[in-house]
Amino acid sequence: MLKRQKVKELLDSKTAQEKVLLKGWVRTRRDAKDFSFVEINDGSCLKNIQVIANNNLNNYEDVKKLTTGSSVAVEGALVESKGGSQKYEVVAESVFVYDYADEDFPLQKKKHTDEYLRTIAHLRPRTNKYGAAFRVRSTLSYAIHKFFQERGFRYVHTPIITGSDAEGAGEMFRVTTLDMENPPKVAGKVDYKQDFFGKEAHLTVSGQLNGEMYAMGLGDIYTFGPTFRAENSNTTRHAAEFWMIEPEMAFADIFDDMDCAEDMVKFITKYVMDNCAEDIELFAKFVDPTLMETLNTIVNNDFARITYSEAIEIMKKSDFKFEYAPEYGIDMQTEHERFLAEVHFKKPVIVRDYPKEIKAFYMKLNADGKTVAAMDVLVPRIGELIGGSQREEHYDVLVQKIKDMGMKVEDYDWYLDSRRYGSVPHAGFGLGFERMMMLITGITNIRDVIPFPRTPNSISF
């Protein structure tokens, strides 16, 4: 029996072939006098393959009814094309129609807006742009695993349901099996002792605290999984469900952390450029004309490295008109981050040593007593791509920081154990996977780099 070949294999074929079998979806059909051109795409690559269906086919009438979106199997000869736009085409000996797409198939042979395609997110992978985006998403995921695995990092699956209200990284989604209409109550309050886990449970906002524990056993680890934030944020850069990569390295300081982050961003960018060249080309052509320049800048240059106070000084000295004046002690605004990466350095920048007041409790207090060993990687257009830090490894300092920030020490009992039993310096960071996707494709809305995005008031599909 004839083995099916993907469109990519056929177009990459070294020679013409007498007999091939291909399967896919019709992108467009053009009728000529005695035959039809049918363009088939199967998702294996951006390009379609052109099929010549002559009117001597016994079901030629069926071929002439093929609409955009219909599914077919074609047997025939792979021959060099007489037309100019493609190397090969397939002259059909038989065309089997799996299914006709109804005439109200919403994808037309024209450009659709991203807003419209979002309303048909279940069908948009059949378009050129979204096909390319999600091929890139797959390759980018692989590149991340490849980067860490090749460097001896272990992949840790941290829990998605969590009982700790730990990190304070944002509002959390509650997980419960209680009857919401009529929950059990004690003294007027919901009695979570009767809930599934016997206490309150939520979807994770970060795997970091769990990841740190595994770094204390396995050495270097990384997590790569879904993360959830119940924040009511309506921006092009936030989703309620997104994927995060969180490496954690034992015996590492903030400089090791920055090196790792920079190496990783460069590696995965290069990997996608090399392995999704055709798809990236589409984005450079139709989505962001400056994309190639941006990607080359990332791959070919050292990232700028400055401290938070230096960043504030740079911004104060510039005559750039900020909506919010940069001031030491306040967290950087989106416009500040973008100024540094886009306007001042024109390449990725790593800012470190932030005032302790504006950063999380687990970050290591620097010798000055005022700043913490935190670092953010800022990139053009996106702003913050990565946030990381060296962790506070001293038990007493960490306990004091927990108290200072008004949190309960007993909630962090298990976490504090790591500082009691063989504590070591360690560091890690979090990379928002979708933000990396946006950086690498030039797509400006996070909703367009997630197959089925979840944002406030939006959970169709």
Add this chain to the structure above:
RNA sequence: UCCGACUUAGCUCAGCGGUAGAGCAAUCGGCUGUUAACCGAUUGGUCGUUGGUUCGAUCCCAACAGUCGGAGCCA
């Protein structure tokens, strides 16, 4: 959550105080090794919802809803 813009045919949009138009799509026909093919015809809309102003509202006003953009939160 705050600020702003938008909401007219399946899609992208134009329009105007006197109840609507184009391109594309779809359907039918024609022509052609075409390639977002081309040419012709046809079909297709209670102009987001509710209220108000007016002789009369798709158009002006208000509220609400939805979408988009910016901000905050962050990844």
